Amino acid sequence: GPGLRLRLVELDPEAQHKFYAVISNPLLWFIQHHLWDLAHAPDITRLEADAFENGYVSVNQRLADAVAEEVEERGGRATVMVQDYHFYLMPERVRARCPEVFLQHFVHIPWPAADAWRVLPPPIRVALFNGLLGNDVVAFHLRSSARNFVLCCEELLGLEVDLRRFTVTVGDRTVAARWYPISVDPGELEATAASPGVAAHERRLSERRGDHLILRVDRTDPSKNILRGFRAFDTLLDDHPDLVGRVTFVAFLQPSREDVPQYVEYLDSISRLVADVNLKHGTANWQPIELRLERDFDEIVAAYRSFDVLMVNPVFDGMNLVAKEGVLLNQSDGVLALSETAGAHEELGEHAVTLHPFDIQQQADALFEALTMGREERRRRLRACSALVRENDVARWLDEQLDDVRRLREALRQGR
Structure with missing residues (x-):
């Protein structure tokens, strides 16, 4: 060229x-x-x-x-x-x-x-x-x-x-x-997903995931609404104690704009909240939230393929490509839980479980809905989202x- x-x-x-x-x-x-x-x-x-x-x-x-x-x-x-x-x-x-x-x-x-x-x-x-x-x-x-x-x-x-x-x-x-x-490049993402490195991460993830895997992938930016997402997960475990030990929330968070004070403070708040939730609900052999601050894209792709629920709950977002990457690559009939204020909601909202980004209880209830949804309904929603991303690619x-x-x-x- x-x-x-x-x-x-x-x-x-x-x-x-x-x-x-x-x-x-x-x-x-x-x-x-x-x-x-x-x-x-x-x-x-x-x-x-x-x-x-x-x-x-x-x-x-x-x-x-x-x-x-x-x-x-x-x-x-x-x-x-x-x-x-x-x-x-x-x-x-x-x-x-x-x-x-x-x-x-x-x-x-x-x-x-x-x-x-x-x-x-x-x-x-x-x-x-x-x-x-x-x-x-x-x-x-x-x-x-x-x-x-x-x-x-x-x-x-x-x-x-x-x-x-x-x-x-x-x-x-x-x-x-x-x-x-x-949008995203489906061919490039699928080539990555087929790599040996992703397969190895996928095997390791399956060994420790429990019955259910909730995933989020974000920069540590206040617009991403990470704190309310973890508070909603805390509320979910309060409301449904039968999920304790059975559902793991894996969060891949990339530290962002560390020369801006508001971002440094936000990352500190995230770390404190994760520690509090894990102390409150964790057991000797189970940690509710696994926080990853090192970005390994092969591991993220493995998690995309494996999630049961992908939580994307920004305060506001121009688009949010995590939502599109996730539904394109998922192989587990995963459900997209998507904020109504994410740009991606305009395309994918009909087939997602909609989140209200400021309502903690609503987000907790939506996570429960997504986790307990029937297999056929999950599959139908995922296929519809994936087809939209393929049709409207980058x-x-x-x-x-x-x-x-x-x-x-x-x-x-x-x-x-």
């Missing part, structure tokens, strides 16, 4: 820290996942204002300059596909240098309604929106996020929008909002974007 050229951009370490560990995470991430406890946080101080100007703005400018140089080398009419919340300011800056560029920006996390953005001071908020509106297309995983984006442009910026066509008018330009649910996700980019780019050029 065609060769790819990678260009790295060197960043000032202090600017990179402000860009990533103050503004991108936690400030923007927490806004877009509804994680701030607004009575107490965030406080927008001179620290955040400085981090925005001398971190987020400066890094976006550095990247925009590098992209613009590449576009100019191609005659100024290249297509640029920007990824995610770290680079909201970049498109406007690229367009300022390259007015004939075609820009598509994929936002991989949820886009909340207008009031969530009022956490940010108006100058920062307006700068972020204006940056994104430098694109020709702003893309999301979900229709609801695309709709929220369009409505935010109307409510917060006073721009003319078309909710039928999902467009925003910016001067003499039209910006389109689109949605494309991301190749289709990319192809649909590229088809739209080609179509919209051509329409724009004819309009010029």
Whole structure:
């Protein structure tokens, strides 16, 4: 196939820290996942204002300059596909240098309604929106996020929008909002699942799993709602003492963003809660929760093949590919227990056991429902989920974007 050229951009370490560990995470991430406890946080101080100007703005400018140089080398009419919340300011800056560029920006996390953005001071908020509106297309995983984006442009910026066509008018330009649910590569995952390493892990897992295996696979991010998931499991064991010694909750958790204080505190809280649940319910030869903080993907794939229940209960998530990986690979008629606020619920929710991410008792009851569901019903649900993932794979996700980019780019050029 065609060769790819990678260009790295060197960043000032202090600017990179402000860009990533103050503004991108936690400030923007927490806004877009509804994680701030607004009575107490965030406080927008001179620290955040400085981090925005001398971190987020400066890094976006550095990247925009590098992209613009590449576009100019191609005659100024290249297509640029920007990824995610770290680079909201970049498109406007690229367009300022390259007015004939075609820009598509994929936002991989949820886009909340207008009031969530009022956490940010108006100058920062307006700068972020204006940056994104430098694109020709702003893309999301979900229709609801695309709709929220369009409505935010109307409510917060006073721009003319078309909710039928999902467009925003910016001067003499039209910006389109689109949605494309991301997915996985079934062939690659199934090749991994067929490897000897996975088979060895699967044998070891079967020796210690007990009658039932509940699984979760996550980064230690507050948006993943790990604490409430373990509290729900604690409640399940309280409500159904006959399950003590018979069900094991295996949690593969990848420590995440350890330079951000909120993430360090969250991991500490997880470790304490797991210790409490294991002390409360554990026996001499059984531990209710097995916590794994080392990521071995072969072992995770073995667990995907073996679970009885896969718990995916985020507070909010743009998509959550764990849900798709799990139902694709499972060989045990496993049940997906999926938060109604996970992006994957839009596709898989009909065949999952739905979780309400804030209701501990409901999640405990849903786990019990999933564990005690009849074999035929479990099999039917799993097959339906797996078929959806196969049909809507990552190749289709990319192809649909590229088809739209080609179509919209051509329409724009004819309009010029």
